[in-house]
Amino acid sequence: MKTHKESLNTKKYVNIQVTEETLARLIKEANIHAIDIHPLDQTSKTFVWKSCLDSCFCEN
Numbered sequence: 001m002k003t004h005k006e007s008l009n010t011k012k013y014v015n016i017q018v019t020e021e022t023l024a025r026l027i028k029e030a031n032i033h034a035i036d037i038h039p040l041d042q043t044s045k046t047f048v049w050k051s052c053l054d055s056c057f058c059e060n
Helices: 004-008 020-028 042-057
Strands: none
Touching (some): 020 042
């Protein structure tokens, strides 16, 4: 059985689903960063990569 202290040090992951538009907006507004995102498939990885690049070169 885990102690209270051990449970505080354990990372927990949440699986969520968001639209491409929402994710792109969150990245553009710096509400989420690419380092925090772990795409589970190649299509998602490509989209995150492109969204990050777009946010770098986008005029505010």
